[in-house]
Every structure is written in structure tokens, then in C-alpha cells.
Amino acid sequence: MLERLFKLREHATSVRTEAIAGFTTFxxxxxxxxxxxxxxxxTGMDRNAVFVATCLAAALxxxxxxxxxxxxxxxxxxMGLNAFFAFTVVGAMGYTWQQALGAVFISGIxxxxxxxxxxxxxLIAGIPRSLRSAIAAGIGLFLAIIALSSAGIVVDHPATKVTLGDLREPGPLLAILxxxxxxxxxxxxxxxAILIGILAITALSMLLGLTQFQGVFSAxxxxAPTFMQLDIMGVLQTGFLHVIxxxxxxxxxxxxxxxxGVAKRAGLVDDKQPAxxxxxxxxxxxxIVAGSMxxxxSTTAYVESASGVQAGGRTGLTALVVALLFLAALFVSPLAASVPAYATAPALLYVAGLMMRELIDIDWNDVTEATPAALTALAMPFTYSIANGLAFGFISYVVLKAATGRARQVHPAMWLVAGLFVVRYAFFPE
Structure with a gap:
């Protein structure tokens, strides 16, 4: 059955190799x-229900x-879109989490x-490589400011906006460790490594009496608190255009x-097989649609899957093993509830750092490419919004190319997206 479903021999792999690869990816x-x-x-969502939704969405x-x-x-x-969901759409813009789920549903459709x-x-062909790289790096910066603030390493200040927190407190110290x-x-x-780091800091926090051990396994x-709670009708208003x-x-x-990226590493695609x-x-x-329900x-493909490919994964059997392990993870909800924010903050910060390496793919010698890319990345953490970063980048790219006589280099998709952002700021301000 597995051979028929996944064509193991055709991909020169075995059940054992795929199982090891799936466990590695998980x-x-x-x-x-x-x-x-x-x-x-x-955002006010039930933490336990979100835990179940996360496991089920990943498994599905x-x-x-x-x-x-x-x-x-x-x-x-x-990562990144969950922060946009929580800290921008709900936190900064004031929409309900039910409306935010509705926006995820519509975006999936x-x-x-x-x-x-x-x-x-x-659409993909129209977005320049510099902006695509800047978007990933900007989301990394956005995650970094969230991680540093949730750990208490960076705090607000009335004069300087942000400043260093008290590093003698247990939270920041454990986050740094x-x-x-x-x-x-x-x-x-x-x-x-990331999972080990989270669990190690959680265990240390319990040993120090900072958090309570609530067990490991349970049903x-x-x-129910999150299932089918999306508010689709609440999204059908002009203010949600740029969110979607x-x-x-x-x-x-x-x-x-x-x-x-992952498929190339696995030899599943090449330049002659984009379809x-x-x-x-x-x-x-x-x-994405199922996860919102x-x-x-938003549910997405994980770049960490490259670790499973490195271990020999070549077929969907690897992904099937990942799905089964996420289902098994449903039974560790007490452990998930015991994890403090300063234990997950280091994971966020480390992922943020990995995303910053995308900056290397920006053409820094061309001002019409580098400036929009820089604005994209910088605007995300400084305006606390991925949306604003995208808008700054797309609009500035079109303006600079047109102003320097290179309007023909701008793909129609860029004009369309930049125009939508201009309409949003001009006629539908928050």
C-alpha cells in the first residue's frame, strides 16, 4: 500500500528512511x-484550544x-503571520480574533x-527578488522585537520609545540562556535544538519555582472555544482589504x-519542472482554509522540512509521519500549558536571526532595488506591522523605478499591488 501511494522505489527510498526523515522534520x-x-x-483566544488547533492544523x-x-x-x-494576526490585526488594529480568523479563511480561498x-x-514572477528577500528579513525583525519584548529584554520608554529591560530579573536571564x-x-x-531549548528553560523555570509543573500527558x-468561530461577515468591510x-x-x-527551496534539495524540481x-x-x-476553521x-510549508530531506526523505511518507506525530502531540497539553513566554521567546529570536540571512540576496548596488527593500524590512518592526512594511516597499519600488525612467522594468503585478496599498492609505485609514 505504501509503495502504491508514495512510489518509494521510484524515489530510491524505503519505509525506514522515510520514517526517520519524518521524525527528524517533526x-x-x-x-x-x-x-x-x-x-x-x-488575543484572548483559549490557549488550550489553540494548542489543539495547532496540532490538528499541522497534522491535517x-x-x-x-x-x-x-x-x-x-x-x-x-511564524510571522501568527504574529501579524495577534499583534497587528488584533492588538494594534483592534479587530476581534474571530474577524482575524475570517481574514485567514478568505486569504486561503x-x-x-x-x-x-x-x-x-x-504574481510571483512580478515581485522582484530584492523585495521577496526583504519581506522575509522584515518578518524576522518583526519577530525579533516581539521576542525581545516578551522576554523583558526590551521594554517601552516614554522618551526613547524602547530601552533595555532589567537583565537581573529571572525572565530576561532565562531567555538569554x-x-x-x-x-x-x-x-x-x-x-x-529549538525544541530542546524551550523544554530546558521550562524545566529550569520549574526547578526555580517560577512556574508550576502541570504534568506532561492528558487527554x-x-x-470548541476556537472551532468554527471565524467571523467571515465581519471581514467583509473596506478596512480589511489590506489585511487580506x-x-x-x-x-x-x-x-x-x-x-x-526544500524540493530542490530533495531533487523533486529543477528549472525545467516549475509546473x-x-x-x-x-x-x-x-x-490554510482548514486551519482557519x-x-x-495561516498554515504553511516549513523550511525545517529540509532537515528531513537531509535525512533521506523523498516522498509524502515523510510528511505522513510528521502528521501522525503532530496527532500524538495532542496528548502533551499540560506540558504546553506550563511553558512560560520567556521560554518561547528565545525560539522566536533565533528563528528571526535565521530569517535575516535573506538580506544577502538584495542588490545593494542599485538604489532603486536596495531602498525599497530596506524600507520594507525596517518598517515592519518600527511600525509594528508587516502590512506597513509591504506597503512601504511596494509603493517606493514603483515610485523610484518610475522616477528614474525605468518604469518599464516594473511588472504589472507590482503596479496593481502598489495601487491597492495607495488606495488603502488614501481612502481607508485606520
Missing amino acids: LTMSYIIFVNPDILSS GSLIMALLANWPIGMAPG IFLILTVTKVRSW GFFLIAALDAMRVRG PPSL LVFVLVEVFDATGTLI RLGRPLLADSSA LGTS
């Missing part, structure tokens, strides 16, 4: 079951990827339509970039 991405509830619960997304695309790629709620109609290819532990383990190529909590636009753009870029992205992207967009932010 270890490297399982930190999301602790980080995602921590972020989304800040990975299962769809396994059976529909037969690719060794794990899926789960994505749009992503699905873009994938089926091939418009996605047109966790960051160094994760970085050191990852440098030594220890699988599951899964109820999903941001969800769609980041989902498309993140999914496409991750899938191409093979169709089914994986269909799986990605379907998972369960009660979590």
Missing part, C-alpha cells in the same frame, strides 16, 4: 506547538501534502483560486519560496 518544527498558543492566546496540512503532492514537507501554522487559475505564477543554548545546539547540528483539551492582501502576499511568497509546484501549493492553500493562523 523534531525541528515541533516548537510551534508551544510557540503558537503563546502568541495567539495574547502535512497529511494533505503527503497524499495530494507526495512531497516530504511538513506543514504547520507559520484567494490563494486557492490563484493557484488553480495560475495567477499565482504571474535559552537563546545561547538553542544557538549552540544548532551550531553543533543537534536535531530539535486533549476541547477545541498582506495575508495572501506573505502566504504566496512564503509557501512558494519554501517549497522550491510541479501546482499540487504542493494546492495542499498549502487547502491547509479549526482556530489558528
